[in-house]
Amino acid sequence: MTSKLEASGLQLNISTANWFTLFILTALLWVLYKCFKYVHPYWRFRNVPGPPPKWPVGNIFELLKNPGQEHRLLLKYAKQYGPTFQLWYLNRRMVIVADPEDAKFVLATRNYPKSPVFRRCFSPLGHGLLTLSAEEHPVQRKAISQRFNEEFLHSLHHHLTAELEVFISQVDALCDTERVVDLDALVSALTLDVIARTAFGVSFSTQTSQQHPMPYAVLTLLDELVNNMIFYPYRFWVPQVTQKRLNEALQVIRKFCNMVIDLRLQESPEEKANRVRDLLDIFLESEETRENVIAHVATFMLAGHDTTSHTLSFCMYEVAQNRDIEKKLQEESDRWIPEQEKIIPFEQVGHLEYTRMVWNEALRTHPAAANTSVRCADRDDILPGSGIRVTKGTGLMVSSYLIHHLPQYWEDPDRFIPERHTKEAVRQRSPYHFLPFSRGSRNCIGQFVANHEALTILSTIYKRYEIRLAVDADQVEEYFRVTMKPHCRVRIDSEGKKDPSLDAHLGLPVRIYSRKHF
């Protein structure tokens, strides 16, 4: 009996050892398989041009070294490895596209869907155009595009004129005083008030007071969505305080939108006929759910605010360094804005040919949405320009900044030359050399709003003022944080003296003079 038990005990021991060995072997195989899976893409695409990745992090550290200056690093790579090249984010492969033929293929020919990463990061916005899936997007886009017509542009001009009047009175009080002002902040407040009026028919009065809760909510929301993008895929480890800020901002926006929508639904037909149309009318007429209407309004406010204002700031930064361009802008404004008027009438905006060229050159040299066209290959393909292979699931980023700054597409690309955009020059080049608003089915739906707004604002400013930089031009740099913004490297006070103890940098420090001053 004992020996039987011993025998069965031994048997038990042997089988435990077997199980243990099997477990260790399986675990080892699993780890090996995971390592192989991690390394395999590096090995598979080792011959594709791009900076060599450092295993296991890829190219993350180079990108993190100079925050805000990633566009410069990418430009260096594009010059070294060719316009389309690959980067590694851990073991995820991202193809940076700056060959115009590849860009056309990605954005239009194949019309790859938006990257799920981008859509996930911006998902708190709800079902707005930026985040809709490839299946849902065409219907919504068509419904909104149909209502973006000449009548809408007229109402935009009406709202713009009202806010520009406020801007002029603010700037009149500052000009000829030798005070240094942050032009980027002034223009940012102006464009936020314009888009708010265009969306709801009411002003947030950001230009004159800090009272309204919406400007802070919109800016916070934008900031936190950008954090989502930057920290992806670690965004859930980011302190909860940022998620809290995002939710609070969303709540303020929802509450405000709900209030305005309720008022709209109670409006009589006469009241409606007696006011100027706005975006909310367009979205309500599209027979959307209330949640979707709010998502659209929030999307338009986010997408249409700082893109326009920062490009305007860069435009004035460039003009401030070139008196010939400034003189031509002034002559054009004098010609088309009647003597007694401050702001150009709607019908004359189309005549601002030179101003349009200057604006386009600002969009080329400083594209605000330089790296936002992020797509995901939905099949295996070969990019026709570079011959680079992409597989289903590869991330692709079409970079307008790179296309606009590579010497093979633009002669002397860093020089600001408005004459690059004469009608003749535009006819002769490929549309994929100039992509500030992207192309294809997910290009910028608000580009004609941005162009009309910019021409009206620039002509008003150059009719009335002269703008001089308060620091050396090279102390202002492009700072990239999903959108590109101007950023003065030194801290200066309102008299223009360096003061490192100040707690914030200015965007674009300038002095403003009235034209009669000179």
Ligand code: HEM
């Ligand atoms: C200088 C100003 C602007 C620039 C440079 C700009 C640039 C862009 C770019 C590049 C995209 C496409 C992103 C992609 O490919 O995924 C885009 C999309 C979009 N933009 Fe703009 N934008 C500007 C102004 C505006 C304005 C004023 C509005 C609103 C009135 C607006 C509303 C939108 C919307 C809603 C989308 C998403 C369109 C869709 O997916 O169907 N943008 N913008």
